[in-house]
Amino acid sequence: MNLFNVYPLFDIEIAKGIGCRTYDNHGIEYLDLYGGHAVISVGHSHPYYVQKLTHQIENLVFYSNSVINKLQVELAEKLGKMSGYEDYSLFLINSGAEANENALKLASFHTGRRKVIAFDKSFHGRTSAAVRVTDNPKIVAPINEGFEVDFLPLNDIEAVRKSLSKGDVCAVIIEGVQGVGGIRTPENKFLQELSEACKAAGTVLILDEVQSGYGRSGKFFAHQHAGIRPDLITVAKGMGNGFPIGGVLISPMFEASHGMLGTTFGGSHLACTAAIAVLDIIKVEHLVENAEKIGNYLIEELSKIHQIKEIRGLGLMIGIEFEQPVKEIRNRLLFEKKIFTGASGTNTIRLLPPLCLSKSDADIFLTSFKEILQSV
Incomplete structure (x- = not known):
């Protein structure tokens, strides 16, 4: 093969x-x-990271999410404190694409709408079709029944306001810094006005921090340069320093029910150990x-x-x-x-x-x- x-x-x-x-x-x-x-x-092969993962491998790599995993709780608490989002909840998965798919799904459940605003040259992942072939009303949100995307110019708030004025937008999704699109940064004023416009329209603001998060921008999340608090924040990439892990930070305004979101491998013992080690190193070494x-x-x-x-x-x-x-x-x-x-x-x-x-x-x-x- x-x-x-x-x-x-x-x-x-x-x-x-x-x-x-x-x-x-x-x-x-x-x-x-x-x-x-x-x-x-x-950094590659950081001694503390290697030590923590080696110890965890010797004990337990994985078990089902149907039992208590204290490492998940420790990760959520540390991430909340370091990022400034202690009042948010954390849903753990395996990748940035999964994080964005689940964020869009949550936004659609929350609003009952199907339309999404994204931006020119954006990149949010490579998956989309799996849930379209899933026949289960508990996990098929309105957005999955067929949805429209408005691709708007980055930093054009008037274009956003015009699209939001129709009242049918479930979410605006935007990168903290566009990576694949050429390292293009949303202006602070634009993000501030975007946040306010989403609140006024009852639209969920999703900040994709998959590439720009975890300290890369000089703040824990790139959007924090603008002083805003999005409704959903997606993370992955640097979260595990090479071990696959992703997550969605979820505002307290969302009401979750068992079965709405789910994952087999997300938040495994080994993945959480890697993510906790990363946060420890970032803090101690002032990265x-x-x-x-x-x-x-x-x-x-x-x-x-x-x-x-x-x-x-x-x-x-x-x-x-x-x-x-x-x-x-x-x-x-x-x-x-x-x-x-x-x-x-x-x-x-x-x-x-x-x-x-x-x-x-x-x-x-x-x-x-x-x-x-x-x-x-």
Whole structure:
């Protein structure tokens, strides 16, 4: 049997990782400025993380969600305190796509509506069809019977207000920072006005923090730069530092009933252990603050490079846009300088390093980047 190809592959096999470094099967070292799509939040093979997971594996990896799992409670309490959402509840699943699907489902149950507002260049996951073939009124929300999506320009509040005025929108879903869309950030004023408009229309505001959350922006969640409190917040990626886990933070305004949401693997003992370890490391090592500090430094230094068209981002979520395609730049960074970077579209390099990135590692990237640009 052959693998179904998901991405075009670099001819590199990564066999090991430590901190912000990865090593291929030949022992060659690479500086990791992509973190496996923003997944590696506290660094590869962090000793505390490894210790906690090893201990849990020796005891219990998984059991059913029909029995008490104190690790789920501990995770919810720690996440609530660190994020500032202690009064919200936490639904645990396995991925960002699941988190967004369940958030949309909750919004539709809550409002009885089917229409959704999203934004140009948004990305919220790859799943959608499973519940459409499920014949069970307890889990098939109105949105699943067929729904309309209005794709509106980011930061255009008047377009949002016009769509909301019809009274048929169950949810607005927006990323804290658009990742795949090119590291495009909603303006603080826009988010504030969006929050108020949703409240006035009885529409649920969903903040997709799957990529931009967990300290990456220099605050625990990117939307906190705007000082708003969404109704639902979706998380994944950096939540488990490589172990698959996702979640939905749910406002107290939602009334849940048994069977409305469910999961087999979500919130397993091992997944919760990984997520708790991540929160412990983020707190003890001040990684949110580090993301802000090193991110600001990178953006400041990158702004001095005249070949760059535009620099966008918050914290350690940075987009570097050029007039021309960036494929050659990325390839030369990888194969000549041994530095992993990502991309958004054709012309934008995307930096999503572990939150423990040091200034010296940032300088290694900046020096290598400038050398590559001089010869492109």
